[in-house]
Amino acid sequence: MTEAVRKAVTPTKAAAAAAPVVYVCITCRRAGEPDSAPRPGALLAAATERAAFGTEVEVRPLRCLANCSRGPSAALPCSGSWTYVFGALDVDCADALVAGARLLAGAADGVLPWRGRPEALKRGLIARVPPIGFEETDA
Amino acid sequence: MTEAVRKAVTPTKAAAAAAPVVYVCITCRRAGEPDSAPRPGALLAAATERAAFGTEVEVRPLRCLANCSRGPSAALPCSGSWTYVFGALDVDCADALVAGARLLAGAADGVLPWRGRPEALKRGLIARVPPIGFEETDA
Numbered sequence: 603m604t605e606a607v608r609k610a611v612t613p614t615k616a617a618a619a620a621a622p623v624v625y626v627c628i629t630c631r632r633a634g635e636p637d638s639a640p641r642p643g644a645l646l647a648a649a650t651e652r653a654a655f656g657t658e659v660e661v662r663p664l665r666c667l668a669n670c671s672r673g674p675s676a677a678l679p680c681s682g683s684w685t686y687v688f689g690a691l692d693v694d695c696a697d698a699l700v701a702g703a704r705l706l707a708g709a710a711d712g713v714l715p716w717r718g719r720p721e722a723l724k725r726g727l728i729a730r731v732p733p734i735g736f737e738e739t740d741a
Numbered sequence: 742m743t744e745a746v747r748k749a750v751t752p753t754k755a756a757a758a759a760a761p762v763v764y765v766c767i768t769c770r771r772a773g774e775p776d777s778a779p780r781p782g783a784l785l786a787a788a789t790e791r792a793a794f795g796t797e798v799e800v801r802p803l804r805c806l807a808n809c810s811r812g813p814s815a816a817l818p819c820s821g822s823w824t825y826v827f828g829a830l831d832v833d834c835a836d837a838l839v840a841g842a843r844l845l846a847g848a849a850d851g852v853l854p855w856r857g858r859p860e861a862l863k864r865g866l867i868a869r870v871p872p873i874g875f876e877e878t879d880a
Contacts, residue, residue, distance in 0.1 A: 625871065628880055647880075663880035668825075668869040677870050685824070686807075687868040729826040729868045730807040731816050732764065741767055741802035
């Protein structure tokens with residue numbers, strides 16, 4: 603993946619004011635495996651809440667990031683930043699999600715840095731979407 | 742995919758003020774095929790610009806939605822709405838992207854409706870991410 607950091611018009615981001623958030627899909631099953639209760643997504647959400655306990659990171663369980671074929675899924679949003687969707691996660695990725703949310707919140711350019719990014723957030727990237735109002739200046 | 746429409750805290754959306762936008766990745770190749778110039782993503786962007794000509798839909802070419810293994814890729818963002826990422830697109834999907842952007846901009850609940858959604862945007866859905874500030878109320 604290129605994910606090139608390029609000169610671009612990105613809406614102003616007040617890094618200091620950007621709260622780290624992790625969305626975790628609680629309805630995600632593991633692709634190709636029979637249904638189970640609690641679902642792997644719910645277990646991941648609970649593990650991420652435990653990992654975030656005592657930090658400034660907010661974990662928000664939700665239903666369906668539409669990454670159903672490659673779940674469990676989570677997303678890192680941040681006002682003024684790109685939003686990142688990850689898949690093929692498990693409970694062992696909880697710390698990585700919390701670390702990734704903090705890394706994104708601290709990124710002045712709104713791009714989740716590759717350097718220092720937890721391994722689970724390198725191999726599990728599904729897609730990223732630009733902040734509202736983003737325009738590539740030289741495309 | 743469930744993509745359930747549920748009771749949720751969604752930031753206020755002024756549907757009338759939400760401009761339809763299509764982001765198209767111009768660096769996307771077709772997975773498993775040799776590189777070519779212009780790239781399939783650039784061809785899709787040009788086709789989408791032609792399809793949007795004379796409409797209120799704004800087409801914004803960009804680089805890398807990180808959906809590289811399932812491109813060509815496009816995203817439909819809309820202030821206060823969920824953002825949708827699509828893959829496995831080709832130039833024949835240009836009209837569908839323009840129609841989808843208008844459908845999303847007109848959706849008061851910020852969710853791209855299934856009914857009336859172009860076929861290419863049903864089968865090609867990669868992921869969706871909630872608007873900044875979204876909270877599921879019963880998760």
